[in-house]
Amino acid sequence: MRKGNLLPKSAYLIPRLAVLLFLIHSFAFLHAQNTEESSKQAQAFNQRAEKFLQAENFDSVRVYLLKSKAIYEQVGDKKQLANTLHKLSLNSFKLGQFDRSVEYDFKALALREEINDRAGIANSYVNISTDFFFVGKPESGVEYGSKAVELCKEVNDQIALGLAYHGLASNYMDLKQYPEALKMINAAVGIKQKISPGEYTVLSSINTQGNVLKLMGNYKAALVSYKKVIEMGDKLNAQRGTATGLANTGHTYLLMGQKNNALPYLLRAIEIGKKINFKVNLPEQYMHVSDIYESQGDFENSLVYYKKFKAQEDSIFTSEQNRTTTELQTQYETGKKDALLTVKDEKISQQRKTNSLFVGIAVILAAFLFTLYRSYLSRNKRLRITAELNQKLEIKNAENELLLKEIHHRVKNNLEVVSSLLALQSAQIDDPDIQAAMQASQNRVQSMGILHQKLYQSEHLAFIEMKNYFVNLTENILDSYNATERVEVELSMENLELDVDTAVPIGLIVNELLTNALKYAFPEGTLGKIKLSLKDIGDNLLQLSIADNGVGKIADATPKGTGFGTQLVELLTRQLDGKLTQIIENGTMISIQFAKK
Numbered sequence: 001m002r003k004g005n006l007l008p009k010s011a012y013l014i015p016r017l018a019v020l021l022f023l024i025h026s027f028a029f030l031h032a033q034n035t036e037e038s039s040k041q042a043q044a045f046n047q048r049a050e051k052f053l054q055a056e057n058f059d060s061v062r063v064y065l066l067k068s069k070a071i072y073e074q075v076g077d078k079k080q081l082a083n084t085l086h087k088l089s090l091n092s093f094k095l096g097q098f099d100r101s102v103e104y105d106f107k108a109l110a111l112r113e114e115i116n117d118r119a120g121i122a123n124s125y126v127n128i129s130t131d132f133f134f135v136g137k138p139e140s141g142v143e144y145g146s147k148a149v150e151l152c153k154e155v156n157d158q159i160a161l162g163l164a165y166h167g168l169a170s171n172y173m174d175l176k177q178y179p180e181a182l183k184m185i186n187a188a189v190g191i192k193q194k195i196s197p198g199e200y201t202v203l204s205s206i207n208t209q210g211n212v213l214k215l216m217g218n219y220k221a222a223l224v225s226y227k228k229v230i231e232m233g234d235k236l237n238a239q240r241g242t243a244t245g246l247a248n249t250g251h252t253y254l255l256m257g258q259k260n261n262a263l264p265y266l267l268r269a270i271e272i273g274k275k276i277n278f279k280v281n282l283p284e285q286y287m288h289v290s291d292i293y294e295s296q297g298d299f300e301n302s303l304v305y306y307k308k309f310k311a312q313e314d315s316i317f318t319s320e321q322n323r324t325t326t327e328l329q330t331q332y333e334t335g336k337k338d339a340l341l342t343v344k345d346e347k348i349s350q351q352r353k354t355n356s357l358f359v360g361i362a363v364i365l366a367a368f369l370f371t372l373y374r375s376y377l378s379r380n381k382r383l384r385i386t387a388e389l390n391q392k393l394e395i396k397n398a399e400n401e402l403l404l405k406e407i408h409h410r411v412k413n414n415l416e417v418v419s420s421l422l423a424l425q426s427a428q429i430d431d432p433d434i435q436a437a438m439q440a441s442q443n444r445v446q447s448m449g450i451l452h453q454k455l456y457q458s459e460h461l462a463f464i465e466m467k468n469y470f471v472n473l474t475e476n477i478l479d480s481y482n483a484t485e486r487v488e489v490e491l492s493m494e495n496l497e498l499d500v501d502t503a504v505p506i507g508l509i510v511n512e513l514l515t516n517a518l519k520y521a522f523p524e525g526t527l528g529k530i531k532l533s534l535k536d537i538g539d540n541l542l543q544l545s546i547a548d549n550g551v552g553k554i555a556d557a558t559p560k561g562t563g564f565g566t567q568l569v570e571l572l573t574r575q576l577d578g579k580l581t582q583i584i585e586n587g588t589m590i591s592i593q594f595a596k597k
Contacts, residue, residue: 042071042080049087056239056276061091063398070391074384082111082120089127093134094240096280102131122151122160129167133174141171162191166205169212178216185209203232203241210248219256223249243272247281250288259292266292283312307475415449439480440515440565446476447511448504464503466496466534473510474532481518486525489514492533496542499597505572506534506544512565513546513590521550521588540596547589 049064065088072081089104105127112120125148132141148164169184188205196202210225226249233242250265270285272278286309293302422445426438450472474489498506514530522528530548537543573580578594 038071038075039077039080042068042084045071046084046087049091053091056094058091058095062088062095063395065091066391066395066398070388070395073391074387078111078115079117079120082108082115082117082124085111086120086123086127089131093127093131098131098134102128102135105131118151119155119157119160122148122155122157122164125151126160126163126167129164129171133167133170136174138171138174142168142175145171158191158195162188162195162201162205165191166208169208173208173212173215176215178212182209182212182216185212198232198236200232200236200238200241203229203236203238203245206232207241207244207248210245210252214248214252214255219252222252226252239272239276240278243269243276243278244281246272247285250285254288254292259295263289263292279312283309286312411452415445415452418445436519437564440512443477443480443511443515444508446480447473447507450476450507463497463499466498466503466506467491467493468495469503469507470510470532470534473507474514477511477514477518481515483518483522486527487518487522488529490529490531492531493535496534496536502576502594502597505575509544509569509572509592510546512569516565517546517548517550517588521548521552523551526550536596537593541593542596543591543593545589545591547587549587552584552586552588 045064045068049061049068052058052060052064065084069081069084069088072078072084085104085108089101089108092098092101092104105124109121109124109128112124125144129141129145129148132138132144145164145168149161149168152158152161152164165184165188169181169188172178172181172184185205185208189202189209192199192202192205206225207229210222210229213219213225214222226245229245230242230249233239233245246265246269250262250269253259253262253265266285266289270282270289273282273285286305290302290305290309293299293305422438422442426435426442429435429438450469470491470493474491475484478484478487478489510532514532517528517530521530528548528550530546533543533545535543535545570580573592573594576592576594578592581591581593583589583591
């Protein structure tokens with residue numbers, strides 16, 4: 001055996017450690033560069049979202065904030081991720097999506113508590129306090145608003161403090177504790193006018209100040225506040241603020257018994273609200289305007305606005321929002337307690353691992369770190385790919401939803417143009433038969449236009465709620481034949497959703513059959529009744545029935561008119577693979593059975 005010139009083991013270990021440290025340093029450098037580039041891209045998305053926010057294009061704001069959120073989740077920047085969630089919450093709030101707003105706020109709060117971002121926690125408390133006001137939980141709103149005030153004072157965040165006072169005022173107002181509400185909102189106005197005079201946030205607090213004064217019966221002082229809101233809204237081009245000030249001014253005049261003074265303010269508020277898609281207060285405004293027109297004896301306009309009220313009623317707040325809010329709050333509180341226990345366990349486990357590591361570091365450090373490094377690379381790659389796919393899907397879904405809504409909206413607008421052209425052409429024709437054919441064609445186009453309107457107003461965009469669709473369709477047909485007062489249409493059916501491919505032929509069939517009944521079943525302006533229903537009769541079958549109590553049809557008699565409507569109904573029935581049955585007894589009943597898809 002040869003002896004001598006043997007190097008100690010430490011001489012081999014040191015170069016290996018140097019190589020390993022070099023690899024780790026290189027990886028950290030590359031990771032830092034990628035993180036920096038990703039963060040810059042996320043900032044660019046946030047800037048685009050801010051521009052769309054200024055234009056009050058809230059759907060586009062959400063798309064770009066989701067892209068920013070995906071990047072911050074990927075790079076692990078918890079502070080910026082929490083800030084983006086905070087912005088998503090505010091954007092959802094402006095869209096009236098309060099359940100989604102609460103969800104984003106609690107996620108942001110959990111992240112901010114994890115990194116001990118005291119200023120961020122204060123802002124989350126402010127948002128959550130406001131969320132609870134809008135979902136009808138003022139007690140919880142006061143709880144989080146009080147936390148927000150204390151923490152804002154602690155971190156000396158005057159902007160957030162003004163918002164916290166505003167949120168508390170709203171919740172106290174909901175609890176009918178008006179003196180306390182007035183105290184809070186006066187504090188909010190004072191702070192905001194001092195640090196940000198002339199900005200939208202001041203407008204918002206002055207509006208709430210007017211609301212408190214109105215509820216306390218001090219109408220003249222309330223009108224002074226609302227006048228400031230309208231002036232600031234017009235000056236800042238803040239249409240939402242202007243609409244709110246106008247609506248509140250109209251309501252105050254109503255409370256004072258001055259209906260004529262209230263009407264122009266309410267009408268302008270409705271006009272702006274529809275223009276910017278601000279639907280939160282539209283039902284209440286429609287109802288007020290309907291009442292005013294009724295008191296003036298203008299029953300036609302009163303009925304128009306009452307129908308608009310019914311269409312918008314209960315479309316914003318749902319029981320699901322309250323349920324979601326309660327679940328999120330419970331999850332957050334439970335998760336907070338579990339997190340404290342987990343942190344303690346992790347600290348104990350980490351201490352044990354550290355002691356063991358120091359004992360064996362001289363022997364296994366190089367091999368262990370190298371294996372861990374390779375495993376980390378492989379696992380991180382899989383997680384990154386999965387996260388990227390999930391985020392791309394979420395962003396793509398949001399973009400597709402926005403695009404599909406726009407497509408249905410444009411189709412509906414194009415159909416309205418076609419209907420208007422038919423009406424103009426009909427006005428130039430003297431032949432009654434041709435005019436009747438043009439009117440029938442116009443009704444067919446309008447039936448499809450109503451369907452596309454329902455599609456872009458729906459949440460899922462793929463199905464139509466048929467009962468509500470039939471209501472709008474029958475009203476349109478009765479109006480076109482001036483039969484609203486003499487013919488009653490009874491809808492006997494439960495809520496039922498159908499896919500678009502089935503709903504289109506069904507709508508055209510109902511249009512034809514109702515038109516035929518109005519033209520031939522009730523001659524010389526006689527009164528009558530039509531029953532319309534669409535029911536699930538089992539065995540995977542649906543049955544459409546239309547029955548009238550008119551003069552009936554003579555068997556084997558030559559069809560009146562051109563017969564085109566009858567041919568169209570038979571063709572559409574075959575398209576549905578359906579079976580048409582006609583019964584002539586005390587009027588006419590036509591039923592069509594077809595299979596559900």
